[in-house]
Amino acid sequence: MKLHEYQSKQIFAKYGVPIPKGRVAATAAEAREIAAELGGRVVVKAQVLVGGRGKAGGIKLANSPEEAEAQATAILSMKLKGLPVRKVLVDEAAHIATEIYLGITNDRAARKPVMMASAEGGVEIEEVARKTPEKIIKTHIDPLLGLRGYQTRDLALGIDLPKEHWKAFSKVCFGLWEAYQKSDATLAEINPLVVTEEGQVLAVDGKMIVDDNALFRHPEIAEMRDLDVEAPEEIEARKYGLSYIKLEGDIGCMVNGAGLAMTTMDVIKLYGGEPANFLDIGGGANAEKVAAAFRIILSEPNVKAVLINIFGGITRGDEVAKGILAAMEEVKPEVPMVARIVGTNAEEGRRLLANADMITADTLVEAAQKAVAAAKGGAQ
């Protein structure tokens, strides 16, 4: 789950990372008030979960409360990469002398967190990694030992940070590590971390991604979820414990198991079709879950056929078929349905579905071919 800049920075500050004075505003009038309180030059920043906010016009300087109000009015009426701007952060503008990058993420291959610093702050780190990877200094953190002081000095030395800033930089490193660890983040990033003309080390931007699997122990972070970034169907699916991702094609998919669900999409594509979604109904396909899955798939008007692919292992094929039939009673789909059930009691399951006017198939390839044909037929 991605956090907004203002949320990330508040968490960083809780663990001792210095951030600029400022607050978040939902209206232009509030932005004006905050600017008046801060006095002097402020920066008004769109709070949306997309990269490249500055380039898109979502970050503006303002020299007075009136200007801050005007900028906030403009930004709050924007959409950045399709997402509405609902809040702006109004921060005291820093007098920036140097910009650096500092971040922690999970290094999947090393199975450890990695802390990274670069003298090339303020630009996208992926860009730096592509063009000049030698300018990113990395240090892996032992998950049992935690960050050690010498590692922060390795980073400071690696990015040629003047020695007078090492102590402040180290404090920021430890603050970021604590924020990352105590929030179960998979990414905690300050870009840029600036050295001001006054010699202060300050996190003027912040980004965090928190592990969805760990939200059970962070209810205060779970509440920060921004539903704007998710398709409404994805939010609905989560309520039923379904894993759903909307795609662009016209063949709806309902599958048990994530690997098999991806494979079903791939085989549809292999035979000339386009999947409309990824959907994993998980184990035990009961009627309630299947009905919810049908409703979500069919809420997408592009869907011209549905492919159901169920491997009955411990879940018996005839029970899944009964679940599908009960769900069809409720949802009454109007597009052709192709069902393939294999495994335990599959024959009985297929017989039940064939009686209900469903197109059945024995193999995944056959099912995909029939679904592709059905979707094309429906388009004419």
Place this chain on the structure above:
Amino acid sequence: MSILVNKDTRLVVQGITGREGLFHTTQMVAYGTKVVAGVTPGKGGQWVLDDKIPVFDTVKKAVETTGANTSVIFVPARFAADAIFEAADAGVELIVCITEGIPVQDMMRVRAYLDQKGSRLVGPNCPGLLTPGEAKVGIIPGSIAIPGNVGVVSRSGTLTYEVLYAMKQLGIGATTTVGIGGDPVNGTSFLDTLKMFEEDPQTEKVVLIGEIGGTDEQKAAQYIADHMTKPVVGFIAGQTAPPGKRMGHAGAIVEGGEGTAAEKVEALEAAGVKVAKHPEEIAHILKSL
């Protein structure tokens, strides 16, 4: 022969009195697996499955009393990391964790700890292990596979069942099936499993079922190219998965352009692996080898 589990496996089930734990224990016992003990804190002294299996409060006690050498974990995600640490501290050699949804920082700590302890972990977020005709440790339906000479290793659950089932239709059996799980940080990797299959005299061919996310398949490809003498048939799920989206499994995500299906297929093919276009084709390729 087989790898990791066989008829001599002495299994302790952590979370045996839970709904999932009890259901799958029944299935494992019915398959012929030697389930010697269960653990549920606070329920020590009880017996389950018609009073055939004793329940202990701790893994240590279960191991001391019954000589269990393998553990399977069915406890909820928030307690699962602790269950793995407990099994490792009790000296269990092989720990199989079925639980899905363990926080990734927990798993990084688990990995760092197990690397010092020397216990082997399979999973988490996996269907477990099946050595057809000998033992089933986990949730793979026993009826879909027959004994044979093919080693199967996979990050997925039902997709693996699909492949085992397609193999069985053509009369092809497995030595052992290893579900290594769909999490970004796990215990046993593709590479570890390939080494074991390469050394197992009864395994003559290997099936590797990968998916998008990470670089474990690429590392496996390197090993295959450099060391493997047995033919490997591959499959990668997620050709059509959009970047930046987690496809059900926590680890199935293309991040920063890395971990795509295309690069994995390319790496495997460059290592001489025959990569199937769909799961049923795997069985046909095996037949032709």
